[in-house]
Amino acid sequence: MIRTGEQYRDSIRGNREVYVNGEKVKDVTTHPQFKPLVDVRARIYDMQHETAHREVMTVTQDGEVNALGNALPYSQEDWWAKRRATDHMMNEIGGVVTRVGDETVGEMWSLYDGQDVLNEVDPQFSKNIENHIFRVLKEDPFHVSANTDPKGDRSKAPQDQDPDMLLHVVKETDAGIVVRGAKYETAAAYANQAFTKPTIANWGNAEMSDYAVGFICDLNSPNLKFICRTGFAGRADPRDYPLANKFDEVDTIVIFDNVLIPWENVLFYRHTKAATFIRATLHRYSAFAFVQRNLKVADMMIGAALFNVRQTGLENQQAVQEKLAKLAVYREGINAHLTAAITLGETSPAGLMMPNQSLLYTGRVHACSQLHEMTHIARELCGGQICVTPDAASFEAPETKPWLEKYYSINDEWVADDRRKLLAFARDMLNSDYAGHRLTFQLFAQSPPFAHLAAVYRNFDWDGPLAFVKDSADLSDRVMGGKTLAAGDSAISKWYSTDIKSDASRTAAE
Known part of the structure; x- marks a missing residue:
């Protein structure tokens, strides 16, 4: 079910090790560097409950009211609804904010599409991703995405330098995997969970690699440290810098100092094919x-x-x-x-x-x-x-x-x-x-x-232009590498000529 702003604030208070300007932060919900964005995210949660905003920002499924941004898209109308909700949210808060969850939950849907790839490793991983997608929908966490590592010397394999330069698994236990390393993540210090995954495929040609790991990290987990860049909020009078004082989304290097990731939160592990797949399809949605x-x-x-x-x-x-x-x-x-x-x-x-x-x-x-x-x-x-x-x-x-x-x-x-x-x-x-x-x-x-x-x-549909030139130049089918496409077989032509799309959709396209 959708959360309130105060429930969100309560969920990020506690024992997190958050540092900014060389000092440890006692409460990210009140610290001047973080409070503006925490307030914006809390406001978005509260909008989901208010009569003026509820209809455009939520969806009812199986009798439960959920955040529309977290809902899986099954139709064109689902995407129009998501677009309306995002516009409505930014109009209400009076500016552009990037990391609020709707923009990163789509990365999980890419893994949902890759269940066959995950099943090659372990069918449980495929089940985990499905469970987490619906958990995001039902529990409405502030979900973000962790990608970039410090990387170190890119001319060397991670094993040939400090291995922690890329996040990796150091141990397996009955409870889960233990990981070390670091990830840069915007909003991590004041979010609930992060889809954490490899960013570059420099683990070599090995099919199995401790660096090819993806998981959901509970950002309240022990042994996490959040070291944040200095923010722009509070540096000057908000009347002179109205955007910096309200919409500066604080970037963080998240240190994983032997963090336990429960098996139910592991989405893939020691499988470079799965890691390559997610990198190739990460922004599909x-x-x-x-x-x-x-x-x-x-x-x-x-x-x-x-x-x-x-x-x-x-x-x-x-x-x-x-x-x-x-x-x-x-x-x-x-x-x-x-x-x-x-x-x-x-x-x-x-x-x-x-x-x-x-x-x-x-x-x-x-x-x-x-x-x-x-x-x-x-x-x-x-x-x-x-x-x-x-x-x-x-x-x-x-x-x-x-x-x-x-x-x-x-x-x-x-x-x-x-x-x-x-x-x-x-x-x-x-x-x-x-x-x-x-x-x-x-x-x-x-x-x-x-x-x-x-x-x-x-x-891109390369076959369409190739087929058009083949036909126009009267080339043989051999130049298509055995394909027999004609110019009218382009992706757009196929779409327009089929009965799959509704008349309304075609009118909109025209």
Whole structure:
């Protein structure tokens, strides 16, 4: 059943070893670095109970009300509902937050699709993943995902250096496996559990490896240590940095100092094929939630830039309109990929509805590869004042207030205080330490660009273009390597010509 915000806060209080700025944190729910995000996550839990939000954010299954983001997707409508819920959540909290659970639970669904692979190792592992998927649905934990290791010297195998550079199993017991190493994970210090898995396949050619392990880690487990980066919250007046003080998601290196993982939480172990499978399919579902957040970031950039040019009377200039149009093209490109990925959804090996994989991954490339360019266009439209405007205290001090009101008031609609708020918002979104961190964070949260392109390569329908050229050039079937595809056999043509999709779906696609 869905939890309340206070139940969530209670679940992360206790004996965790959390460190930030060299000090041990007594309570992550009240510490100034963590409290803003804990409050946001608690607010999302509470929204699920409130009349104004309950219908869009929950789903009733078998008589129980569950968080919609945790529910397995079986249809296109399930994905539309998830998209509506995410938009509604971010509109209500007033910003973009990445790690709240809905964006990482999809990684578990990828393993659900790979049950045949897991059964090769041990049928119990396949049963474990099924149990955990439904446990997430029923118990509504704050579920995150642990990927990146410290790695060490990548030219060496992990066995040829400090073995703890990659997380690995050091012992098997009747109760479970004992693991050592470290993982970087955003939000781990204030989440409930993490899907922990290998990030790179440098365990060599061995079929069996102590480094090829994946499990669910209860983040209240003994022998875990959380060493967090310094956050942006609390560094300056929230009026000057409204985003950094509310939406900075704290990244953590989680130290596994001989941590026991019960067997029922082990999803695969000593099986490199399973580890390779999960790396190849990790973002099969979760990429949708990440790319949707890029869409909301685009909306934030457009809104801030458009307000700025309108208040200064520059909207009618052609050069300004062209820059706004570029932001709009970027935004609608993301929107189109997400919409098409749902409309042309595919059935997964486990019978789930996957967003169309080629369209989802190409949409991710579009969203991430152009983000830095769009950020700079938004900077240009907001102008140099986002880096030179005085702080809120100066707008209130008796000696300086009259002058700043004089020079920052434009007309009756845009008085100095509103203009200061807009410029502070734009500065924090585009120019601050927090803004730079968020831009770089894409390389961690959504994986590096080479991985994006590798995913496109694996999922694009290459046969369609090849068949079209074969037919147009009158080439023999030999060039298709024995395949007899014709140009009309492309994935899109097959989809459009079948009766599987409803007329409504086709109309939406058209």
